[in-house]
Each structure stands twice: as structure tokens, then as C-alpha cells.
Amino acid sequence: MTELDVAGQVVELVHRLAGPDAQAEVAVTRHDLALTRFANSFIHQNVAESGVSVRLRLHVDGRTAAGGGSLVDADGLHALVERTxxxxxxCPPDPAWPGLTPPTAVRSSGLLDEDTAYAEPDARADRVRAFVDAVGGLEAAGYxxxxxxxxxxxxxxxHTAQxxxxxxxMDGIARAGGADGVARLCADRLSDLDGATLGARAAGKARAAADPVELPPGRYEVVLEPxxxxxxxxxFSWYGFNGKRYAERQSFAEPGTAQFDPSVTLVDDPLHASALPYDLEGSARRALTLVEAGVTSAVAHDRRSGAEVGTGSTGHGMVGASTFGPIPRNLxxxxAAGPAGRPDGGADVTPGAVADGDTAALVAGMERGLLVSDFWYTRVLDPKSLVITGLTRNGVWLVEDGVPTRAVRDFRFTESYPRALAPGAVLGLGRRPVRQPDRLDGVWWExxxxxxxxxxxxxxxxx
Incomplete structure (x- = not known):
């Protein structure tokens, strides 16, 4: 059976077992994931998994429950409906049940590459080898x-959708002594991943990060790499543009207010790449502008949070939305306007702290500040103002008169993310967007x- 056949069969089972007035929605997903990992400059693991998940949400007699399973034979589907x-x-009564998505058109993103869908381990190993060769004898690790x-x-x-x-x-580091350099990229096609380019970038940054000095804490002008x-x-996605947190007044977002610099436009754009064209409730996914020219314009909603504020769903129904809220996951x-160059930011790769010409143009404008490669271990201190604390990693450099002059030891920071991008706070944007992979496939930040x-x-x- 196709995924649509399975979903239709579950709906029929619900009507047979729960009656014609029961409301049911079913999402069936087949997921094939393959991963090639490397450490100490050699591949140590290649894994692949393929599975089918069936998720049912049922509203009957004013009460709502959800269930899931992976068995798609008759017995498995029957058991799923019975236990849900x-x-x-x-369950207690659910007076805020928003109802089902009505029949609507859902357009496909059209982003499907057969060579990526059915990639063999050798195809991933070729990119790992290119990465390892490009680091020139440094230790390499990643996936x-x-x-x-x-x-x-x-x-x-x-309503149906398919x-x-x-x-x-690809995400990899090169290590020179105690210094690491990183390069990562998410793409629609495996052929868009150039292991040699990524390896050269990681190695150049690792070598440039050797022998760091310590600088005092304080407020510094910065160039943040992608x-x-x-x-x-x-x-921003988890804590700012989350419709549930907004409704609970736990978000900084104030639609209609110029909260960001005019150079900032943020769009959640799942059909730009690697997302199914509908959400867990069957609502069509589409581009949603969250900030336009500095003005906050929207937050993300599923059917429940959208009904509460009278705006409807924005296509952000997801597992856990009732607890965590609907989250834009393709932000x-x-x-900046101008020639975009390569989509991976890979043009003009040079050894050293500055990995490409796009970053170099921003660094050149700094009289004194810091070039920061990466953040990690970030935690929220105040969700309302989105004050975050975290650490730098994978390279920090002091910039003087537009030139990175020395590597700097890692810092801890405490910063309000919206305030850092407030009106007048953004001094420049690059012209080459780079898509960063998340730990979960289908989630990315560009x-x-x-x-x-x-x-x-x-x-x-x-x-």
C-alpha cells in the first residue's frame, strides 16, 4: 500500500470503530536515513535505517487523544485505532478542539533528487575522503x-495531501593541536556537497586558531559567521516566533513593531528546501514572513494556537506542539542585496581565519572587534527578552583595522538576541546565505x- 492508502484505511477504521461523528487525522511517513561518520580521519561507522510511522489524532465525544505506531498491516492499524x-x-473534555483541516490544495515543493534518495555508502564516503584529503594531515571528524x-x-x-x-x-571539523575549525552545509542534493571545499575551510580555520591569547570580557563589535x-x-524559532509562547506572553515578539534593524528580514520557508509540503494536521506549508525590514509581522501557529488568536494555522502543526508550541523550523x-555567489559560501576560499570573501568584506569594515565562527551550549536565561548564555567554539579572532591579527581563547557570552539585532545594531549582512543543518534532518537554518x-x-x- 502507498502512504495515502494506509492513511485512508485508518480513517475508515475510525469510522467503523468509533462511529461516523468521530473526527480523525492521519499522517503516514516513510523515512530513509543514512549516515556515514568519521573520526581520527577515517570512517568508523556507516548506518542506514528505513521505517514507516503512522500518527493518528482522534476527537470523539468532545475528547482528544493521539497515538502512533509503525505496523501498517491490518492488525497493526486496527490496534492503533483501538488504543487511541x-x-x-x-481524556478530559477538550473544548478548545480546533476541528479538522478542510479540503484544500497542497502544492508539492518539487525538491526531490533520486541520487540523494537512494545514495549508496560509497557516494557519502567519496565526500568524506575529499574532506580528509583537504585537511592536509590534520585530524578530521564529522559526518x-x-x-x-x-x-x-x-x-x-x-482532506488529503502527499x-x-x-x-x-555534511558537518566536519579539522583539529590542529587543541584548535578546531568547522565547516558544515545542508543541501537538497548530495551532489551539492563539496567535501574538498568544506575540508579546506575547516583546516584553514583550525590552523589560524592555534596559540590563542586571552582577552578580557566586555562588549565587542563582532562578525558572526553563518x-x-x-x-x-x-x-528565535523556539522562543520568539512560537505561537503558543506568544499567546502565553512568554515571547518577545510584538507584531507590527520595529523590533529589529531595517536590514533584517526573517522568513520561515519550508518549501525552499527539504520539507514535506504539509504539516502534521494536513495544513499546507508556505513561506511565512516573520520579520520584514525590521518589523515583526507574524508568529507561527498550528490549528489550535491559531484558533485561540483568531488567525488560523500557518502550517506549523507538529509533534509536541500542544506542549512546546508550534515552531518555525526552516528559518x-x-x-543583503547583490550578487549571491555560491549558495554554500564556498567561493574565494582562502586559508586562515576568514574562510570566504563574503565574511572578509564584513571583517574589513571593523576597526576593532571579534570574528566568531560558532556558538554552542546555549541556554535561555529569560525567555521573554530572550537573554541567552553560551560559549564560542571552533575559532575566535581579534580583528584590528579590518584584519584578523590573532586567535582568541573562547568566551562565555550573555546576550539578548533580539537586542543584538535591534534597530541600528546591525552594521552589515553578507550576500551569500549558507544553510546550516540541524541535528534532525528536515530542520535547517539559513x-x-x-x-x-x-x-x-x-x-x-x-x-
């Missing part, structure tokens, strides 16, 4: 992965390098 129906009868998703949705209101998508990603900007976008910071007037570093290597 039993759970619904034990190359490929993913294929095929899915369908059906509900008892007669889609297929592929994704490839990997670091990706952390900003991830936290793009639009690049941004160019970013120059900011100040970033609050609150601790150094000594405390």
Missing part, C-alpha cells in the same frame, strides 16, 4: 548524511555572515 480510541475516552521522506495525510473531513523530499548534509547566526535563528535570514555593533562577552577562559 481508548485513550480518548479517558555525511542523506535523507529521503515520502508521506501522505488524510482526515475524516475528506509529498516527497530529499536532503543531504554557523553562529544559525544559533540565533534556532532560538532564513535573507542576505543565513549569511552578520556584522553587529556589540556582543556581550561575560567571561573568558579564566572565568
Amino acid at each position: 480510541l481508548a485513550a480518548a475516552r479517558l 555525511c548524511r542523506t535523507s529521503y521522506r515520502s508521506g501522505a495525510f488524510a482526515n475524516s473531513a475528506g 509529498g516527497r523530499t530529499t536532503e543531504a548534509a 554557523a553562529a547566526v544559525g544559533d540565533l535563528l534556532q532560538n 532564513r535570514l535573507l542576505a 543565513a549569511p555572515a552578520l556584522r553587529l555593533a556589540a556582543w556581550n562577552f561575560t567571561g573568558g577562559a579564566s572565568g
Whole structure:
């Protein structure tokens, strides 16, 4: 059976077992994921998994429950409906049930690459070898992965949707002594991943990060490379543009207010790459502008949170939305106007702290500041103002008169992410967006390098 056949069969079972008035929505997804990992400059693991998931949400007699399973034979589907129906009868009444998605058109993204969907281990190993060869004898570690998703949705209101998508990603580091350099990229096609380019970038940054000095904490002008900007976008998504947190007044977002610099436009754009064209509730996914020219314009909603505020779903229904809220998971910071160059930011690769010409142009404008490669271990201190604390990693450099002059030991920072991008705080945007992979395939953050007037570093290597 196709995914749509399975979804339709579950809807029929619900009507047979729970009656014609029961409301059901079913999402069926086949997921093929393959991962090639390397460490100490050799491949140590190649794994692949293929599975089908069936998720049912059922509303009957004013009560709602959800269940899932992976068995798609008659017995497995029958058991899924029975246990979900039993759970619904034990749940409290659900007066805020938003109803089912009505029959609507869902357009496919069309982003499917057969070579990526059915990539053999050798194809990923070739990119790992190119990465390792390009680091020139340094230690290398990381992964190359490929993913294929095929899915369908059906509900008892007669709405159906289908889609297929592929994704490839590579994330690697090169190590010179105690210094690491990183390069990562997410793409629609495995052929878009150039292991040699990524390896050369990681190695150049690792060598340039050797023998770092310690600088005092303080507020520094910064250029954040795309990997670091990706952390900003991830936290904006989880805590800022989340419709549930907005409704609970736990978000900084104030639609209609100029909260960001006019150069900032943020768009959640799942059909730009590697996402099924519908969400878990069957709502069509589409580009949603969250910030336009500095003005906050929207937050993400599923059917429940959208009904609460009277705006409807924005196509962000997802597992866990009732607890964590609907999260935009394909966020793009639009690049500055001008020639875009290569989509991976790979043009003009040079050895050293500055990996490409796009970053170099921003660094050249700094009289004194810091070039930051990456953030990690970031944690929220205040969700309302989105004050974040975290650490730098994979390379920090002091910039003087537009030139990186020395490597700097890692900092701890404490910064309000919206304030760092507030009106007047953004001094420059790169022209080459780079898509950063998340730990989960289908989730990514795309941004160019970013120059900011100040970033609050609150601790150094000594405390």
C-alpha cells in the first residue's frame, strides 16, 4: 500500500470503530536515513535505517487523544485505532478542539533528487575522503548524511495531501593541536556537497586558531559567521516566533513593531528546501514572513494556537506542539542585496581565519572587534527578552583595522538576541546565505555572515 492508502484505511477504521461523528487525522511517513561518520580521519561507522510511522489524532465525544505506531498491516492499524480510541475516552473534555483541516490544495515543493534518495555508502564516503584529503594531515571528524521522506495525510473531513523530499548534509571539523575549525552545509542534493571545499575551510580555520591569547570580557563589535547566526535563528524559532509562547506572553515578539534593524528580514520557508509540503494536521506549508525590514509581522501557529488568536494555522502543526508550541523550523535570514555567489559560501576560499570573501568584506569594515565562527551550549536565561548564555567554539579572532591579527581563547557570552539585532545594531549582512543543518534532518537554518555593533562577552577562559 502507498502512504495515502494506509492513511485512508485508518480513517475508515475510525469510522467503523468509533462511529461516523468521530473526527480523525492521519499522517503516514516513510523515512530513509543514512549516515556515514568519521573520526581520527577515517570512517568508523556507516548506518542506514528505513521505517514507516503512522500518527493518528482522534476527537470523539468532545475528547482528544493521539497515538502512533509503525505496523501498517491490518492488525497493526486496527490496534492503533483501538488504543487511541481508548485513550480518548479517558481524556478530559477538550473544548478548545480546533476541528479538522478542510479540503484544500497542497502544492508539492518539487525538491526531490533520486541520487540523494537512494545514495549508496560509497557516494557519502567519496565526500568524506575529499574532506580528509583537504585537511592536509590534520585530524578530521564529522559526518555525511542523506535523507529521503515520502508521506501522505488524510482526515475524516475528506482532506488529503502527499509529498516527497530529499536532503543531504555534511558537518566536519579539522583539529590542529587543541584548535578546531568547522565547516558544515545542508543541501537538497548530495551532489551539492563539496567535501574538498568544506575540508579546506575547516583546516584553514583550525590552523589560524592555534596559540590563542586571552582577552578580557566586555562588549565587542563582532562578525558572526553563518554557523553562529544559525544559533540565533534556532532560538528565535523556539522562543520568539512560537505561537503558543506568544499567546502565553512568554515571547518577545510584538507584531507590527520595529523590533529589529531595517536590514533584517526573517522568513520561515519550508518549501525552499527539504520539507514535506504539509504539516502534521494536513495544513499546507508556505513561506511565512516573520520579520520584514525590521518589523515583526507574524508568529507561527498550528490549528489550535491559531484558533485561540483568531488567525488560523500557518502550517506549523507538529509533534509536541500542544506542549512546546508550534515552531518555525526552516528559518532564513535573507542576505543583503547583490550578487549571491555560491549558495554554500564556498567561493574565494582562502586559508586562515576568514574562510570566504563574503565574511572578509564584513571583517574589513571593523576597526576593532571579534570574528566568531560558532556558538554552542546555549541556554535561555529569560525567555521573554530572550537573554541567552553560551560559549564560542571552533575559532575566535581579534580583528584590528579590518584584519584578523590573532586567535582568541573562547568566551562565555550573555546576550539578548533580539537586542543584538535591534534597530541600528546591525552594521552589515553578507550576500551569500549558507544553510546550516540541524541535528534532525528536515530542520535547517539559513543565513549569511552578520556584522553587529556589540556582543556581550561575560567571561573568558579564566572565568
